[in-house]
Amino acid sequence: xxxLLTDFIAETRETLEALAxxxxxxxANPEDRTRLDSIFRFVHTVKGSCGFLDLPRLQRLSHSAExxxxxxxxxxxxxxxxxxxxxxxxxxxxxxxxxxLEANETLPEGEDEFLVAALSARHAAPLAEAAAAxxxxxxxxxxxxxxxxxxxxxxxxxxxxxxxxLMAGVSDMVxxxxxxxxxxxxxxxxxxxxxxxxxxSLCVGEMRDAITRTRMSRIEALFSALPRMVRDLASELGKxxxxxVDGGDVELDREMIEMIRDPLTHIVRNALDHGIxxxxxxxxxxxxxxxxxxxxxxxxxxxILIEVSDDGRGIDAERVVRKAINAGLVTAEQAAAMTxxxxxxxIFEPGLSTADHVTGVSGRGVGMDVVRANxxxxxxxxxxxxxxxxxxxLSLRVPLTLxxxxxxxxxxxxxxxxxxRSAIDELVRPKSDQVRLxxxxxxxxxxxxxxxxxxxxxxRFMGLSEETEPALLVVLRAGGGERYALxxxxxxxxxxxxxxxAAPALMASGVYAGTTLPDNSRPMLLLDVAGIAAAASVGxxxxxxxxxxxxxxxAKAVLxxxxxxxxxxxxxxxxxxxxxxxxxxxxxxxxETGGVQMLPLQGRLTTLHSVAPLPDxxxxxxxxxxxxxxxxxxxxxQVIDVIELSGELSPTPVAGPIAGVILHEDKPVEMLDPYWLxxxxxxxxxxxxxxxxxxxxxDDPWAREVxxxxxxxxxxxxxxxxxxxxxxxxxxxxxxxxxEGIDAPVVRLRGTPDGTGDESIYRYDRDxxxxxxxQHVAGGN
Amino acid sequence: xxxxxxxxxxEETIALPATEIGSVVxxxxxxxxxxxxxxxxxxxxLRSRVLTVIxxxxxxxxGAIDRDVQATAVIVECEGHSYALLVDEVEDVIExxxxxxxxxxxxxxxxxxxxxxxxxxxxxxxxxxxxILVAGPEPLAx
Numbered sequence: 002x003x004x005l006l007t008d009f010i011a012e013t014r015e016t017l018e019a020l021a022x023x024x025x026x027x028x029a030n031p032e033d034r035t036r037l038d039s040i041f042r043f044v045h046t047v048k049g050s051c052g053f054l055d056l057p058r059l060q061r062l063s064h065s066a067e068x069x070x071x072x073x074x075x076x077x078x079x080x081x082x083x084x085x086x087x088x089x090x091x092x093x094x095x096x097x098x099x100x101x102l103e104a105n106e107t108l109p110e111g112e113d114e115f116l117v118a119a120l121s122a123r124h125a126a127p128l129a130e131a132a133a134a135x136x137x138x139x140x141x142x143x144x145x146x147x148x149x150x151x152x153x154x155x156x157x158x159x160x161x162x163x164x165x166x167l168m169a170g171v172s173d174m175v176x177x178x179x180x181x182x183x184x185x186x187x188x189x190x191x192x193x194x195x196x197x198x199x200x201x202s203l204c205v206g207e208m209r210d211a212i213t214r215t216r217m218s219r220i221e222a223l224f225s226a227l228p229r230m231v232r233d234l235a236s237e238l239g240k241x242x243x244x245x246v247d248g249g250d251v252e253l254d255r256e257m258i259e260m261i262r263d264p265l266t267h268i269v270r271n272a273l274d275h276g277i278x279x280x281x282x283x284x285x286x287x288x289x290x291x292x293x294x295x296x297x298x299x300x301x302x303x304x305i306l307i308e309v310s311d312d313g314r315g316i317d318a319e320r321v322v323r324k325a326i327n328a329g330l331v332t333a334e335q336a337a338a339m340t341x342x343x344x345x346x347x348i349f350e351p352g353l354s355t356a357d358h359v360t361g362v363s364g365r366g367v368g369m370d371v372v373r374a375n376x377x378x379x380x381x382x383x384x385x386x387x388x389x390x391x392x393x394x395l396s397l398r399v400p401l402t403l404x405x406x407x408x409x410x411x412x413x414x415x416x417x418x419x420x421x422r423s424a425i426d427e428l429v430r431p432k433s434d435q436v437r438l439x440x441x442x443x444x445x446x447x448x449x450x451x452x453x454x455x456x457x458x459x460x461r462f463m464g465l466s467e468e469t470e471p472a473l474l475v476v477l478r479a480g481g482g483e484r485y486a487l488x489x490x491x492x493x494x495x496x497x498x499x500x501x502x503a504a505p506a507l508m509a510s511g512v513y514a515g516t517t518l519p520d521n522s523r524p525m526l527l528l529d530v531a532g533i534a535a536a537a538s539v540g541x542x543x544x545x546x547x548x549x550x551x552x553x554x555x556a557k558a559v560l561x562x563x564x565x566x567x568x569x570x571x572x573x574x575x576x577x578x579x580x581x582x583x584x585x586x587x588x589x590x591x592x593e594t595g596g597v598q599m600l601p602l603q604g605r606l607t608t609l610h611s612v613a614p615l616p617d618x619x620x621x622x623x624x625x626x627x628x629x630x631x632x633x634x635x636x637x638x639q640v641i642d643v644i645e646l647s648g649e650l651s652p653t654p655v656a657g658p659i660a661g662v663i664l665h666e667d668k669p670v671e672m673l674d675p676y677w678l679x680x681x682x683x684x685x686x687x688x689x690x691x692x693x694x695x696x697x698x699x700d701d702p703w704a705r706e707v708x709x710x711x712x713x714x715x716x717x718x719x720x721x722x723x724x725x726x727x728x729x730x731x732x733x734x735x736x737x738x739x740x741e742g743i744d745a746p747v748v749r750l751r752g753t754p755d756g757t758g759d760e761s762i763y764r765y766d767r768d769x770x771x772x773x774x775x776q777h778v779a780g781g782n
Numbered sequence: 783x784x785x786x787x788x789x790x791x792x793e794e795t796i797a798l799p800a801t802e803i804g805s806v807v808x809x810x811x812x813x814x815x816x817x818x819x820x821x822x823x824x825x826x827x828l829r830s831r832v833l834t835v836i837x838x839x840x841x842x843x844x845g846a847i848d849r850d851v852q853a854t855a856v857i858v859e860c861e862g863h864s865y866a867l868l869v870d871e872v873e874d875v876i877e878x879x880x881x882x883x884x885x886x887x888x889x890x891x892x893x894x895x896x897x898x899x900x901x902x903x904x905x906x907x908x909x910x911x912x913x914i915l916v917a918g919p920e921p922l923a924x
Contacts, residue, residue: 172830416814463816504834504863506918510817516825516832524813524825524832536817 005226006102009050011158013099016043017092024089031080040088041070042371046263047095049270052234059098062113066091069120087119161256164216171205171212176522178205213499216256220298220307221249223258227269231294234273241280241291242273248298253305257399261307264372264383268309268395269294271369276313276393286390288312300423301398310394310587315387318344325350345385349373388601391590408498408527410519411475411489413460417525419498419517424530426476426484428492436474447474447486451668453564453642457537458488479534483640487533500527512536562646564670565624566638568613574646574663575635575673581627583640588621600634610658610678611636628679635678646670656767681714692778693718695743697735708734708750708764715771732777736764746777783877786900788907789856789869792844794892797878797900797907804857804864806872809835812849821918823849826866833857833866841915842891858912865916876902881909894920 020043027036044063051060066088072078094116101107178201185191185198224246235242253261277283277292284290293312298305322336325347336344348369376383376397387393408419429436429449437448438456445456445468454476460466471488478484500515503526507513514529561577584602591609592599598609602625615621615636623634644665650672652661660674694712698704699721709719712734720730730745739747748770749761762769785800812824812835821840826833835855839847847853847868855866881898885906888896895914899906 169830176830416816465816501832502863504822504865504916505861506822506916507815507818507834512817513815518827518830518832522827523811524827526815526825 005229006054009054010099010103013047013050013095015158016046017096017099020092024092028085028089031082031085037070037073037080040092041067041074044070044092044095045371049266052237055233056098056102058113059095062091062094062098062116065117065120084120087116090116090119164212164255167212168216171209172518174205175209175520178202179520179522216254217252218255218258219249220251220253220258220305223253223262223265224249224296224298227265227296230266231269231273234270238273239279240273240277242277243291243293245293245295245297247296251298251300251305253298253399257305260375261397261399264375264397265296265307265309267369267372269296272309272311272313272393276311276315278314282314286314300421304398304400307397307399308394309397310392312392315389315391315393316345316348316385317389318347318387321345321347342386345387348385349383388590391601394587407495408517409475409495410493410525411459411473411487412491412493413458413463413489414465416463416465417493417523418459419525419527420475420477420487420530421514421527422495424477424479426478429474429476429486431471431474431488438470445488449474449476449486453644453666454484454486455537456486456488457533460488460490462533462537477530477534479531483534485534485537498525498527510536560646562644562670562672563624564641564644564665566641568611568616568636568638570638571612571671572641572668573659573671573673574644574665575624575626576675577643579626579628579675581625581632583622583624584634585620585622586634588615588617588619591615591621602632602634607632607634608681609634609636612658626675626678628675633678635673680716691716691718692731693720693729694774695720695722695730695733695745697722697733697739698737699723701736703764704734704736711767711770712774715774717774732774734770734774748773748777783879786876786878786907786909787856787872788874788876788902789854790871790873791838791842791869791910795873795905795907796910797876797902798856798858798910798912800875802858802912804859806854806856807866809853809855809866809868819918820846821915823847823868826855828857828864828866831864833864835866835868836916836918837868838915839868839870841918842895843919844891856912858916860913860916865912867912867915878902878907882906884908891919 020040023036023039027033027040030036044066048060048063048067051057051063069078069084069088073080073084078084094113181198182202185194227246228244231242231244272294277294278286278288280290283292295310296308298307300306318341322331322339322344325331326333326336330347330350331339349372350370373383376399382398384396384398385393386396407422409422409425410417410419412418429447431438431447435450439446439448445458447454447456456471456474458468458471461468468488469490472490473492474486474488475492476484476486496519498517498519500517502508503513503516507516507526511532512529513532514527517525517527519525562574563577563580564572564574567573586600586602590601592601592606598611598615599606600609600623601607607625609623610633616638621636622639623636626633626635646663646665650661650663653659656674656677658674658677659671660677662669662671664670694717696704696709696712696719705721709721712719717731730743733739733743733745733747734750735747736750736752749759750764750770751761752764754763754765762773764770786797787800787803787806788795788797790796807828809826812826814824815822821837823835823837823840826835833855837847839845847870849868853868854870854872855868856872858865858867878900881900884893884896884898888908892908895910896908897911898909900909901907
């Protein structure tokens with residue numbers, strides 16, 4: 002039998018058992034909302050699974066029950082005994098059909114009609130008919146007189162506790178074996194005992210591997226069902242979808258996988274049903290006919306990140322809000338104060354669906370609240386990100402807990418700690434040519450191949466010792482582009498560790514991610530790389546704050562500057578105040594129109610600057626710069642540091658993205674010119690109320706090809722003499738004669754740098770020209 | 783009647799409800815944990831389980847248990863985590879009736895941890911809530 006079908010049967014039977022109590026309780030008290038919700042979710046899940054397993058009978062039954070329950074949930078219908086009985090009969094029938102499915106039998110179809118009919122409000126209302134419905138129900142329940150013979154299954158479902166106990170038992174055995182081995186070595190060699198011991202070791206080792214495998218499973222197990230599901234759903238919905246699955250080799254606790262299965266199914270279903278448009282709509286929207294659905298898993302610091310993204314129509318946050326207001330979930334005032342992402346989050350609220358019509362595939366909003374509930378139950382989070390018309394991305398983060406992670410063991414003062422290998426960039430020796438250690442204001446910094454990194458001494462940070470010259474530096478990524486070097490005394494081992502959650506008192510310190518027990522049976526702590534950075538930087542920023550008065554007394558302008566490596570490999574800086582945030586975006590979300598790269602950010606297309614072609618990688622790191630009113634994105638390779646720059650700026654002679662160069666530690670740092678960046682971003686689409694600038698020299702190629710673009714990027718609309726004028730001229734620019742009959746201030750340009758005594762401006766004096774234009778426009782208005 | 787484990791913390795004889803206790807073990811080799819509250823003595827491996835070791839004297843703000851000698855610990859479960867409560871000595875397991883209210887005169891830390899007293903012969907013994915020992919000293923009001 003199909004694996005999926007086996008899973009479905011086992012799952013349905015299990016839920017039915019769990020639901021039995023709920024059903025009875027609901028019957029006793031039909032007003033009970035929580036019971037109603039769990040029954041509703043059950044039929045909804047069955048409906049969904051049946052849809053792609055091609056079980057039309059079960060699907061029809063569950064769909065009709067779901068319809069009736071949805072009416073109850075929305076308050077359109079009051080549950081009466083007849084309805085309760087009818088729903089219960091349907092659930093019983095689902096159980097019978099499931100049994101029959103497993104035994105490869107078929108049940109007579111006729112009775113399904115009775116059951117569905119019994120659900121309808123029309124039948125339930127009059128008492129007599131309700132009684133009739135009950136008779137129908139009673140009749141059905143009697144029907145399967147011969148007990149279904151169940152096929153023998155080669156797979157069983159076990160309680161996870163049992164696996165835990167097995168795992169603990171085997172771990173104990175390994176430790177006992179280790180101790181025995183030590184004793185045998187101490188007692189001298191005896192070849193007969195040694196051979197027997199070797200055999201024991203081998204058995205124990207094999208057993209441990211087997212038991213470990215029962216707990217762990219590659220996320221592949223979850224992903225393998227997706228291609229078929231996507232294919233079936235897509236053909237049912239008449240859509241073309243290309244599925245890309247990535248990261249199937251990430252290992253995850255089996256229990257976690259089970260917990261993620263349902264939410265993931267719902268998400269994929271939604272993406273296909275509501276996200277990706279049908280081929281015609283896609284063509285009209287200028288997209289490829291074939292929609293794209295991407296599912297990827299990766300380990301990110303202390304979590305497993307599962308991302309599902311599609312390039313469909315996205316979610317309109319405003320529409321979600323309207324629905325939420327209509328459903329009474331939020332008030333209009335609350336909604337007005339919400340950010341785009343907060344509005345999107347509303348789709349996780351129970352009882353909210355964005356689908357305007359209900360289909361057999363999905364669409365009652367039950368999905369998303371179930372998704373969130375399931376993920377949060379295992380300590381995870383769900384994030385949603387959507388751009389209208391561009392697609393939707395859902396990121397599920399689930400904790401690493403109970404996952405086996407590869408780790409590096411380091412020590413300080415004899416105390417061992419584990420560091421997740423995924424967070425480690427490199428290991429360097431401070432004594433090598435490429436590394437230089439320095440102390441600045443009581444803090445250590447390391448220059449590794451010219452890149453400056455703060456150093457956190459593990460021994461001192463942990464309060465184990467005074468700061469010593471570290472034997473090794475472990476360069477760590479703390480997330481958000483932040484990196485630092487952890488100074489350690491020794492590096493011991495790379496090993497795979499089973500990480501378990503630490504006690505709350507330990508987790509509260511913020512620097513540990515869990516505990517682990519290596520084979521030497523000395524408990525060890527797994528470090529939280531990002532937590533350590535956060536805890537340590539508190540100290541650094543306080544130190545900086547204390548020093549600041551001294552710095553100002555020297556009366557030297559100190560500007561916090563973000564230092565980064567640009568796409569062309571050159572180190573550049575930008576004033577920190579302009580940087581709104583640093584963000585990773587999918588590279589393929591960049592669109593190019595008319596030679597300008599645009600990036601959808603928070604529902605708006607934002608100009609993206611890059612000095613070199615964008616890298617091939619999936620993700621692109623961008624700086625989001627803001628001048629208070631508008632914003633733009635600047636693609637970079639990586640963030641290096643935040644530094645205080647105090648040197649003199651040597652301006653570059655030509656206007657461009659680089660304002661000038663500052664010396665920092667004897668190395669030149671190119672500073673971005675925010676003025677140029679913002680003006681070119683803002684200037685692209687000149688809107689109708691920007692000042693109109695008349696260029697008098699209509700026949701001069703220089704004016705057309707050089708001057709006009711400059712004016713355009715500076716935010717002026719440009720018109721040439723002789724063209725029809727539809728608007729008032731704000732300012733006239735000329736190199737020669739002044740056009741007659743125009744009442745506007747005139748800016749004169751000259752061809753040589755040396756002044757001729759009049760008020761003319763050298764034509765390559767960009768600043769002077771723009772200043773003059775601004776003065777005239779401001780004066781004229 | 784219920785079973786109680788009788789132990790000594792500092793100079794005080796205390797009772798712990800036996801239903802909440804997994805076992806009593808000798809603890810050697812505690813792996814220290816930096817940057818945590820002082821009542822967390824470290825980690826200890828009991829076979830394949832990692833236990834968080836709690837210094838009960840520190841929890842009650844009575845100094846620290848002498849760990850130079852091999853220490854005795856009472857194993858308890860609390861909110862899904864296993865803890866080893868270091869005590870000065872484990873004395874006995876007794877049967878006693880339901881707890882009675884505490885006497886009025888108790889130092890603040892004992893008053894916080896005590897759930898009542900139980901009768902054993904002529905003595906009244908403080909019944910201690912293990913969860914309070916696990917939680918540690920009350921944070922000072924900021």
